[in-house]
Amino acid sequence: MNEVVERGPSDRPALARLTGIPTSDFAERYWGEQPLLARHPPAFEDLFSASAADELITDRALRTPFVRMAAEGAILPPDSFTGSGGFGAEVADQLDSAKVLEQFAGGATLVLQGLHRTWQPIAAFTRQLVSDLGHPAQVNAYITPASSRGFDPHYDTHDVFVIQIAGAKHWTIHEPVHRHPLADQPWSDHRDAVAEQARNTPLIDEVFEPGDVLYLPRGWIHSAVAQGGTSIHLTIGVRAATRHDLLACLLAAAKNDPALRRPLPLGVDYADASSLDADLAATVTSAHHLVDAAADDGAIAAGLQRVFQDAVRPAPVPPLATVDLMASLDAAATLGWRTALSGRIEDDEKTVRIVLPRKTITLPAEASAAVHALRTQDQPAGALPGLDPQSSLVVSRRLLREGVLVPR
The missing domain is CATH 3.90.930.40 (Outer Surface Protein A; domain 3)
Incomplete structure (x- = not known):
């Protein structure tokens, strides 16, 4: 729902700063289910700003895939905004500030990707947010010239927090056509349904100002248009673990069960569903044993921990x-x-x-x-x-x- 909230204290400081409500309220009412729009000062310029964007573009020698550009819903080819680093840095895909200027002045959106790896204030904030959420997160900046639309209406396969940093942007949010999509279920698989839903009355139809934060569960359809001047917003993508991940870990453990590795009967007739009844019953029994064993030895939790460790980098050491x-x-x-x-x-x-x-x-x-x-x-x-x-x-x-x- 579209709701304006006041800040409240929390033992999860990064999450509290974003949502402005107690963690228990966010967990029960919004997490994974409903959008939340929080309007609260101050702005987030300690995390990012226009000058920070210019520094990254001009002085940090960013390369693809840490940057991309889009215009009117289409991704631009990398050579239209990158070039050679010159003598001593002979790589062909460093960000070229003059090319970026040309594309940006022509209405293209600039996306600075992976800021949790390239910009220290965002890196520190993201580490705290990951600790608060218990799920991996990453951060992109979307920098859009006035009255430009970067991407067509679409949904993401991860949850997001959107932070308006500078300028204003008009957002429209529509109900999902495919709830809780997995990573291999992109919006393009439902392109026609997404386009039709985007023509309906939106749930949220608001202009975001600096300091506004939107939480959007994965699957919710959204698009945005900059208003009046250059708009900068951060998108924090959260890769939430799911019950499907629990099942995947369980299936991995199933490889260790000899009963589940047994062949099906010789001459099994797949056209006759009843011919599989006995094996399906035996499989269910083995699955119950697997669940009991996994609960006892913590194997499923350990499997999810390995996934989390692969996705989250600890703070750097000098x-x-x-x-x-x-x-x-x-x-x-x-x-x-x-x-x-x-x-x-x-x-x-x-x-x-x-x-x-x-x-x-x-x-x-x-x-x-x-x-x-x-x-x-x-x-x-x-x-x-x-x-x-x-x-x-x-x-x-x-x-x-x-x-x-x-x-x-």
């Missing part, structure tokens, strides 16, 4: 500064767990292990209390729980070197 810090580590230096570093801690009688996506770090069991404490709260390098000062510094240096800890 290699040179870290090596210098290790060499002269002060016992009073405050260290903390690297933001968005996913992993789990495993204990046994002899060791404590930090299991990360690409490696496992093993420490003596006496370091267990220190590792668990660091996972939840910043600690002084020379006074880790359960360790003497010398051992604390040894563990701190090891975890700095492994990229687990960072200075605060």
